[in-house]
Amino acid sequence: MKQPTHAPGLPVPGLDVETIREFGPHRAYASELRVDTGSEPENHVKTHCCFCGQQCGLKLKVRDNTVVGVEPWYEFPFNRGMLCPKGVKRYLQQAHPDRLVSAYERADTSSGFRKLGYEEAVARVARAIERIQSEHGRDAFAVLSGASLTTEKTYLMGKFAHMCLRTANIDYNGRLCMVSAAAGNKKAFGIDRAANPWSDILGAEVVLVAGANVAECAPITTNYIWQAREQGAKVIVVDPRITPLARTCDLFLPVKPGRDTALFNGILHLMIENDWLDHDFIESSTVGFDKVAAEVKAWTPRRTAQVTGIAEKSIRQAAEWWGQAKTSFLMHARGIEHHSHGVQNVLSTINVVLASGRIGRKGCGYATITGQANGQGGREHGQKCDQLPGGRDLGNPEHRAYVAGVWGMSPDDLPQPGVDAYEIMRKAHSGEIKGLLSICFNPVVSLPDNNFVREALSRLDFFVAIDFFMSETARYADVVLPGSLQEEDEGTVTQVEGRIIRIQKAVTPPGDARADWKIIQDIAQALGRPQGFAFESARQIFDELRVASRGGVSDYSGVTYERIEENFGVFWPCPDQTPEGVPPPAPEGTVRLFEPGSWNPVAKGNGPFYFPDGRARFLVTPYQPPAEDIDADYPIILTTGRVVSHFLSGNQTRRIGPLVDHAPEPKCELHPRLANKLGIVEGDWVTVESRRGTCTIKATVVSTIRPDTVFVPYHWGGRKSANQLTISAQDPISKIPEYKVCAVRVRKAETAPKYASALEAQQ
Ligand SMILES: Nc1nc2c(c(=O)[nH]1)N[C@H]1C(S)=C(S)[C@@H](COP(=O)(O)OP(=O)(O)OC[C@H]3O[C@@H](n4cnc5c(=O)[nH]c(N)nc54)[C@H](O)[C@@H]3O)O[C@H]1N2
Ligand SMILES: Nc1nc2c(c(=O)[nH]1)N[C@H]1C(S)=C(S)[C@@H](COP(=O)(O)OP(=O)(O)OC[C@H]3O[C@@H](n4cnc5c(=O)[nH]c(N)nc54)[C@H](O)[C@@H]3O)O[C@H]1N2
Ligand code: SF4
Ligand SMILES: [Mo]
Numbered sequence: 232m233k234q235p236t237h238a239p240g241l242p243v244p245g246l247d248v249e250t251i252r253e254f255g256p257h258r259a260y261a262s263e264l265r266v267d268t269g270s271e272p273e274n275h276v277k278t279h280c281c282f283c284g285q286q287c288g289l290k291l292k293v294r295d296n297t298v299v300g301v302e303p304w305y306e307f308p309f310n311r312g313m314l315c316p317k318g319v320k321r322y323l324q325q326a327h328p329d330r331l332v333s334a335y336e337r338a339d340t341s342s343g344f345r346k347l348g349y350e351e352a353v354a355r356v357a358r359a360i361e362r363i364q365s366e367h368g369r370d371a372f373a374v375l376s377g378a379s380l381t382t383e384k385t386y387l388m389g390k391f392a393h394m395c396l397r398t399a400n401i402d403y404n405g406r407l408c409m410v411s412a413a414a415g416n417k418k419a420f421g422i423d424r425a426a427n428p429w430s431d432i433l434g435a436e437v438v439l440v441a442g443a444n445v446a447e448c449a450p451i452t453t454n455y456i457w458q459a460r461e462q463g464a465k466v467i468v469v470d471p472r473i474t475p476l477a478r479t480c481d482l483f484l485p486v487k488p489g490r491d492t493a494l495f496n497g498i499l500h501l502m503i504e505n506d507w508l509d510h511d512f513i514e515s516s517t518v519g520f521d522k523v524a525a526e527v528k529a530w531t532p533r534r535t536a537q538v539t540g541i542a543e544k545s546i547r548q549a550a551e552w553w554g555q556a557k558t559s560f561l562m563h564a565r566g567i568e569h570h571s572h573g574v575q576n577v578l579s580t581i582n583v584v585l586a587s588g589r590i591g592r593k594g595c596g597y598a599t600i601t602g603q604a605n606g607q608g609g610r611e612h613g614q615k616c617d618q619l620p621g622g623r624d625l626g627n628p629e630h631r632a633y634v635a636g637v638w639g640m641s642p643d644d645l646p647q648p649g650v651d652a653y654e655i656m657r658k659a660h661s662g663e664i665k666g667l668l669s670i671c672f673n674p675v676v677s678l679p680d681n682n683f684v685r686e687a688l689s690r691l692d693f694f695v696a697i698d699f700f701m702s703e704t705a706r707y708a709d710v711v712l713p714g715s716l717q718e719e720d721e722g723t724v725t726q727v728e729g730r731i732i733r734i735q736k737a738v739t740p741p742g743d744a745r746a747d748w749k750i751i752q753d754i755a756q757a758l759g760r761p762q763g764f765a766f767e768s769a770r771q772i773f774d775e776l777r778v779a780s781r782g783g784v785s786d787y788s789g790v791t792y793e794r795i796e797e798n799f800g801v802f803w804p805c806p807d808q809t810p811e812g813v814p815p816p817a818p819e820g821t822v823r824l825f826e827p828g829s830w831n832p833v834a835k836g837n838g839p840f841y842f843p844d845g846r847a848r849f850l851v852t853p854y855q856p857p858a859e860d861i862d863a864d865y866p867i868i869l870t871t872g873r874v875v876s877h878f879l880s881g882n883q884t885r886r887i888g889p890l891v892d893h894a895p896e897p898k899c900e901l902h903p904r905l906a907n908k909l910g911i912v913e914g915d916w917v918t919v920e921s922r923r924g925t926c927t928i929k930a931t932v933v934s935t936i937r938p939d940t941v942f943v944p945y946h947w948g949g950r951k952s953a954n955q956l957t958i959s960a961q962d963p964i965s966k967i968p969e970y971k972v973c974a975v976r977v978r979k980a981e982t983a984p985k986y987a988s989a990l991e992a993q994q
Contacts, residue, residue, distance in 0.1 A: 276737040277304050279724070280318040281379070281717035282878045284601030285310065285451045286726035287318050288799075291718055291737045298325040298718055298737055308799050309429065309726070315450035316876055316890065323887045324716065325738060329700050331713040332742030343706070349743040352710050353750070356668070357757035359693035359709070360396065363666040369646070373400035373655045373664045377671025378408065378602075378609030380747060381722030381734055383772040385605065386620055386779070387748050387764075388670065389613025393625075394638050394763055395755045399649030400664060402616040404672045406652040408565065409606050410615075410965040411573030412599035418574070419581045419848050421833055421841025422784050423622065424607065424729040424803070426824045427560070427596030429455050434594025435560040437552050439467045441491060441580060442566020442971075446475035447875035449564070449600050449727070459560075465552050469494065470566060471870060472900070472942060473935035482548055485937055487540035488870045489857035489972040491567045495579035496854060497535025498550045500527045502586055507554025509588025516588075516838055519849035523582050526851045538854065540937070558594035559587065565602065565872070569970040571858040571960045579852040586849075591825030591839055601727040603879070604717070608725030611785040612776060617648035620776060621783020630783075637779045638763055651966035653678060653959060660687035668754075670697040670714065670747060675704040676880035676948040679957035679968040680923045697750055702882040703948040713744035720746040722769040723795065730800035731790055731820075748772060781806065782832065784841060789816065804831070857972040858960030861939075865921065865974035867905070868940040871953045872971075881946035897947050898931040901977065902938040906930065909977060916980035919943065921973055924955030927984040941977060945970075950986055 272292035279286045288307025292300035301322045303312030324330075334352035338345035347355070363372050374396065376388040385403070392401035413423040420426070432438060432455040446453045453476060460466055460479070468477040469484045469491065477483050486494055502508060503524055513520050536543040553559060561584050567576040581597070589595035601607050612620040613634075620637075623630035625648045635642040650658065656678065658664040667688075678684045688694060688707040696705040697714040705711045721736040740746060745753070748769065755764035766772045770792060781788035789807035802820035809815050813830045821829075825839040825847075838845020861868055876893040877884040884890045899917050901909075911917055917930045919941065928943065928951060936942055945953040958973040 272299055274737075275302060276718075276735050277307075278718065278735040278737065279726075279732060280314065281321055281604060282317045283449065284603055284606045284727045285449055286604060286724060286732055287314050287451055289314060289318060291322060293737050296738045298322045306799070309728070309730070310451045313451055313454065316893065317878060317884065320887050320889050323889075324883055325718055327700070327886055329886055330741060330744075331699055331701060331711065332744055334713060334743060335711040337709050344711070347710070349712075349745070352712055353753045353757050355710055356695045356712070356754055359666055359695070360754070360758060363692060364396070364398075367665050369397050370399050370649070371664055372396060372398050372666040372668070373649075373659070374398065375652060375655065375667065375669040375672045375674065376401065376403040376614045378403060378405040378606045379604045379717070380609060380671050381720065381724055381769065382605060382608035382612060382731075383722040383769045383776065384747050385609045385614045386612040386776045387751055387766075387772055389618070389620065390638065390763065391751050391755065393613065393619075393645055394640060395758065395760050397644060397646055399646035400616070400655055400658070401614060401649060402652040402655060403609065403614045404652065404674075404677065405603065405606055405610045405615070406966060407677060407968060407970075408602045409568070409599065409610055411568035411570070411962055411967045412563070412577050413610055414574045414965040415577030415581060416599070418850055419578060419585070420825070422824065423610070424824060425598035425601070425727060426590055427598060428728045428730075428802070428822050431594055431596040431823070432456060432560045433459050433462065435459055435464050435556075435558050435596070437465050437467065437556040437559040439469070439549075439553060439559070439561045440476065441469040441561070441563040442568070443562060443564035443600050444470070444472075444474045444476070444566070444872060445600070448602075448873050450875065452600065452727075467549050467552065471937045471940050482545060482552065484539075484541045484545055484549060487538075487937065488868050488940055489570055490539040490854070491576045492572060492579040492852050493530065493535055493538040493854040494541065494546070495576075495583050496527045496530040496852060497532060497539070497546055498553060499523070499579075499583050499586055500530040500535070501532065501547060501550035502554045502583070503527065505550070505554060507550070508586050512588030513586065516840070516845075517585055517847045517849055518844070519851075520586070522851050523849040526853060540939075553583065553587065556587070556589070559589045560594075560596040560598075562598045562600055564600040566971060568599070569967060570972065571962050571969040572855045573962045573967045574964045575852045575855065578850045582849055582852065585847055591823065591827060591829075593823075598727070605724035607727065607729060608723065608731065611725070612780065616651055621780030621787075622785035623783045633782070634779055637775070640763075651961070653961060653966065653968060656684050656687040659691055662690065665692040667691055667694050668697070669694070669704060673702045673704045673880035673882050675702075675707065676882070676952055676954065677945070678959075679954050679970060680959040681952060681954040682924055683959065697747060698882070699744065700882050700886060702880065712750055713740070713742070714747045714750060715740050715744060719744070720748075720769065723773060723792075725803065726800070729802050729824075731787070731795055731803060732800040733792060733795050777807070784833065786832070790820070794818065806832070858969055859922075859958050859973045861974045865976050867975050867977055869919065869921065869956060869973050869975040870940055870942050870971050871945045871957060872942065873946070874944045877944070877946035879946065880948070884946070897928050897944050897951050897953065899928050899977070900931050900933050900936050900942040902936050903932050903934055904938045905941070906932045909979065911977075911979050916983055917977055918980045919956060919975050919977050921956040921958070921975045923958065926950065926953065926955050927980045941975065950984060
């Protein structure tokens with residue numbers, strides 16, 4: 232079995248190997264190592280933050296092909312110049328000494344790698360793909376992609392897997408993120424996009440936030456919610472922790488992790504009992520209400536309180552405020568979605584929205600909060616295991632025929648749907664998958680039960696990773712190719728509201744690094760399968776994507792780079808042709824979904840929702856407990872998530888000095904009562920142990936968490952990784968992992984953890 236290389240960093244120009252070896256990558260603070268950033272920039276590039284799905288507008292200051300700072304872009308309407316700490320400091324990554332500027336191959340050197348010429352590296356990758364596919368079949372080579380990539384790149388990744396490699400096995404890191412919401416939205420509404428622009432939050436009388444740490448993870452959204460509050464809105468937060476937003480809310484519902492379906496069934500029960508329903512809307516625009524009403528009959532306030540751990544009085548108060556409001560906005564994020572019944576949780580919130588009839592109107596909205604930069608666009612155009620561009624289905628013969636036509640190939644040559652990202656790991660572990668190309672994904676840190684993931688990667692015959700920093704995952708690779716940072720390429724992404732925006736190129740990739748889409752095309756060329764991979768620009772890819780998406784639900788055909796720039800973004804669906812008598816979308820596209828009387832290509836005038844009858848679906852949501860409940864051996868619930876200063880697997884933010892200073896290491900949050908019982912005080916080392924692994928980190932004793940639950944952020948790797956503990960149980964429909972609940976025990980550790988290697992300590 233191959234071992235990961237033990238390089239804490241790689242030699243790069245500007246920093247000697249010894250320094251990197253001594254301090255490791257996350258201490259090589261970009262801020263301290265930078266050359267003079269004081270003098271005037273040559274250029275201000277209006278673009279967007281590379282991190283979360285809010286996609287705040289900002290200006291990058293550029294000098295000498297280097298990003299030297301950030302300035303506000305006040306005109307961009309979503310954030311009006313505001314940024315969170317990550318947005319302010321994101322510029323420090325581009326000239327970072329750890330930036331990969333050449334290709335590497337695994338070697339028996341002190342760093343574990345040796346430099347390789349770019350062409351030679353690409354040829355090696357192509358030879359490995361050829362060999363594995365001819366010896367073991369096409370599906371034995373898999374692809375993992377990412378939703379931080381531009382939409383053009385995600386489209387190309389789907390096309391590369393399905394047309395060039397003809398493998399069924401491609402999936403993406405949004406599988407860990409948005410898929411429960413996506414599946415729920417498709418089931419209930421027939422379309423997967425935030426239903427409303429964020430301006431609708433301002434007009435809401437009640438804002439209900441479920442399982443979203445808005446102030447830390449979608450910081451700019453906090454401003455919308457607070458503005459609504461200033462206008463009199465009541466804010467309700469559902470979370471096992473009193474998050475920063477919850478500290479300012481009107482009603483806090485401290486749900487026991489994994490019990491949200493019970494809560495929303497209980498709220499609907501009270502809405503029905505008190506007749507807080509929009510009968511006209513239910514009658515004219517939905518189907519399935521009666522079955523749902525029958526299901527929630529059993530969810531009396533008392534039973535709901537017992538299961539959820541929330542006081543009966545609070546449940547009644549939430550139902551009354553929500554039930555009696557004239558306008559409202561419900562939003563949720565991973566807190567209700569990262570579950571083995573994540574889709575049910577999502578559907579249970581949608582039932583409550585539909586029963587109130589408050590959707591598709593000004594001030595009446597519903598949304599899931601997008602996570603990754605392109606969490607929305609990245610799930611629309613064919614890098615999901617069962618998907619083709621335009622939100623089409625790989626299993627649907629008509630959809631296959633259309634896309635194959637655009638690509639100039641026979642539909643019979645398109646593979647059938649493949650397996651999800653975690654199943655790809657299982658197949659790598661069992662030997663069914665022999666080769667893997669991973670781009671924009673760091674599964675060693677981010678997948679659950681990651682000791683298993685490490686083993687799976689070690690068993691691959693060949694693994695190539697494309698990244699700009701040597702990630703924990705790339706250390707398992709045979710070949711590492713230097714890809715592009717967001718600011719080194721142009722394209723589009725689709726942000727949290729469904730608004731397609733432009734990412735502008737600020738600098739060119741250094742050394743041998745290349746725009747990601749060029750690397751993929753170079754591999755296609757080296758494989759001798761160049762057909763369909765001769766794009767000369769991101770714009771050309773976008774123009775093909777427009778055609779490939781035409782007529783699909785995620786229709787981008789009417790969107791152009793110019794139209795985006797003129798309107799501060801265009802909301803999809805935005806077709807370039809509409810049938811006679813149907814007006815084309817406004818210049819800014821379809822800003823709000825489901826407006827009464829609106830036309831869509833599925834309902835064709837029958838109603839606002841994306842089903843042939845135009846009606847939304849109420850779906851029955853029986854409550855199911857989490858996959859692993861607590862017991863005498865593992866008596867405490869572990870839930871995981873984020874802190875404001877770090878992003879996802881931390882491969883980027885753990886390299887940005889000011890952010891590391893703010894949150895240098897993971898801490899286990901626990902309630903004073905639990906701490907007392909366990910003899911733990913603030914700052915103690917504690918060992919958190921599950922059936923899958925252990926993790927020794929510092930404790931922080933906070934009264935903002937349920938006493939039966941501990942919380943650990945997951946942005947660190949090696950022995951600090953929370954995903955050593957988490958369970959790989961998945962939702963049966965969406966295949967999202969259950970990151971938000973597993974059973975652990977916690978004890979005080981006598982000493983600080985000892986790490987066997989720099990890799991264990993620093994990852
Ligand atoms: N600072 C920062 N911002 C980010 C990111 C980041 O890594 N760092 N990542 C981006 C991405 S990709 C994503 S997906 C989003 C994630 O954004 P969020 O989903 O808001 O963040 P999380 O911390 O994963 O979890 C949200 C909340 O769910 C709560 N929770 C845990 N279990 C349950 C439960 O069973 N029920 C309920 N109701 N709540 C529960 C947690 O206490 C937590 O406060 O953030 C995006 N923004
Ligand atoms: N325990 C626990 N685990 C979780 C979660 C949780 O709440 N709890 N949340 C889950 C969620 S919601 C998510 S979204 C996942 C995220 O998990 P990952 O997707 O694995 O995390 P990232 O840090 O985004 O990894 C992306 C990698 O791609 C690189 N990269 C970024 N942009 C680009 C680009 O444009 N081009 C190239 N070539 N590379 C790029 C980065 O350097 C990084 O190494 O984690 C999941 N894991
Ligand atoms: S991380 Fe998100 S909220 Fe913060 S500046 Fe970037 S896009 Fe905006
Ligand atoms: Mo995410």
